[in-house]
Amino acid sequence: MQELITVEDVTKKYGNKTALGNANLKIEQGEFVALVGMSGSGKTTLLRMIAGLEQPTSGQIRQAGQVVDSINTNARVMFQDDRLLPWLSVRENLTFGEHSKKDITEADSLLNLVGLDEYADVYPEKLSGGQKQRVALARALMSHPKLLLLDEPLGALDALTRLNMQDLILQICRKRNFTTLLVTHDINEAVRMANRIIVVKNSMIVRQVENPYQGQDSVDAEAKQTGIVNDILHTIYEKD
Amino acid sequence: MKKKNSVRKIFILGLVVLGVLVAFFGWKQTQDSTSKSLKKVIIGYQAGDEFDISKTRGEFVKKMKKAGYSVTFKEFQNGAAMMQALANGNIDYGRMGDSAPITSIAAGTKVTYVAAGGTKALGSGVVVKKDSGINSISDLKGKTIAYTKGTTSQYMIIKVLKKAGLTTSDVNLVNLDQSAASVAYAKGKVDAWANWDPAIAQAEVTENSKLLINGNQSKAYNRSVIVATTSFAKNNKSVTKAIIKYSNQDMQWANTHHKKLIAMMVKSLKLNKKVVTKMVNRRTYSMHAMTKARVAEFQEIADVFYENKIISKKVSVAKYTQYVK
């Protein structure tokens, strides 16, 4: 497997406060990695640095050998809030107003993929929260990015919609072979979707857990997944 | 929804295009059609004055054009605004009352008297309501009188009070501009009003008023003058000569064609015909170069203003006068 992301001795400080300390992480092509931890543990900071939205105080992040030192346009972020542009139609939100045939065809096929083809011409205002996040997902997939960064994209959704979205994302990522990094505080979600789970605690990467049961929903696999969840929970709540 | 929007779009577009077209039409009208080879002369005037007659009659501009000058008239609401424009060189000549230049000269503005016209003596003075119980100027004692600061009405007040043996402290003076004074007088907020035609004629006709004392009696004649910026006057004697000559021709026409003049002024001033008739009939129009007698007349205004501390500097009118002969 080829290595796509390398995080090397990365520290991020805001003033005196350390948001992330001495992090090391490798993500290989085609992997689905989840970052879990309590809020404020530093997991979102790491994702934002990989996206190039923030710069490390020390250390280095590389994508396919190239140092990420400004906005990383080879990665696409799906944010917690949908961040759709309310003045553009759903389709235009994907193309950013481009009218080239190629863009429109791709946008329409992605909208079809997330099951929203009939909403292509309406404004986001008319959509439900789950539908909006599906548009945001389709937007992130435009022109097939090398890396997908999902920053708690399902955090604001109700439980049922959430489960549907998890399936949809996982299905798309596997089918189209995306490399994905998911930040979430929901450990069940992480264990359901990721093949590897990274635990962040008190601004440090404390543990990495391989998950061979990714995406499986047999009774047996679910029991195994629950075991991993409990194991991770134990790590998170363990006294230092 | 979409359809409604596009109908709206077309409607708004039509409205905006219409607006722009009308504005373009307006722009066309602000463009002067006068040719460029002529020397440009800009004259400031006030509604109903000598130049307004010339402007409306049209002969003046034609004659000036023949003499090689392209005349542009600019209307002003009062003498003060006109003095400001003169001081900045935005206009070359201005027609105003005899007192306004004095205050400006005292304030350091470099202007020169180049011509003097007829007076409004019979149509200037202090008006009171017929039923006010004020029958002579000595009855003004303790009354409220409206005037406008810096204009001939201020001079008029001083002269009238002096004639009655009163001073400014014996009466209650209120400084109001023309339109405010007009309302205040009509509503009875002030007892008397120092002013001139057409306001006086209008008060007499529509407000049951009488002229308590006119300009000939008070010796505040309220004469029309033409002033120019000092530097312009020095270098353009021939322009001044032409203006005086052609203006005076219009004034002679005005004196002999009252009927036409009244009709003309009713239209341009939008005043009642009775008012205009009264005003025109008690007025003699003329326009002449400055003379020693005129200088003496204006010098007295300057002296009175100085004595009454209206201006803080002595002004020698002769120094600011040009005799074109």
Added chain:
Amino acid sequence: MEETKSKNKINSILMQLLPWTIPVALIILWQIAVDVGWITSSFIPSPLSVLANGVSLWKSGELPKNISISLYRALVGFAIGGGLGFILGFLNGVSKVMRALFDTTIQMLRNIPHLALIPVVILVLGIGETAKISLVAIGCLFPMYINTYHGITSVDPHLIEMGKSYGLSKYKLFSKVIFPGALPTILMGVRYALGVMWTTLIVAETVSADSGIGYMSTNAQQFMNMKTIFLCIIIYAILGKLSDFIAKTLENILLDWR
């Protein structure tokens, strides 16, 4: 069903007419008051005589001429002032250096009443069309500046971050994210500037004007020609309402996503 539908229709028509009931009632009351003699008609002419005055001024060509000249001054002044205000607001909105350079100065100038500027404008620009148009432009500049600046600086920073992260070019970021995000506030500025445009024009047209609605009004004031004064007031009201209507409809069209 049918009945309630038609009832609703009548209701909506009534609701649309409702804003006009007070002006219309006032005008009728005014006409009656003059006719019956409650108020003296030399100071307050009746609406009908004002209208008649308007018709005769229209026939003489004076009213069309003055309206068109006023409209010309207003529109050109608005275009220059509004345009400049927009450009300055935009530059200061996106560039910190420009903001540091200009903002304090503009905020200082903003609080000067337009009337106080007349002598300065006459001194610098004279008394021609330039001076009048400049006054209108100055009046329109500030509301446009403030609203553009405020609109641009208050665009949701999350959306800007998203745009940057999605690799949008500077131009695209502006045209697809910042400008549409600022547009509601900018259009509010347009509406406000249109209002200021008319009020400044009245003042501007008292500066040695020999044409325009403002001139007509001040000239009439000098001779207490109340019919014309009222006519001018009504024309201003109509022009103001009309431009507000255009701005409002423009908002509805441009901001149909709301």
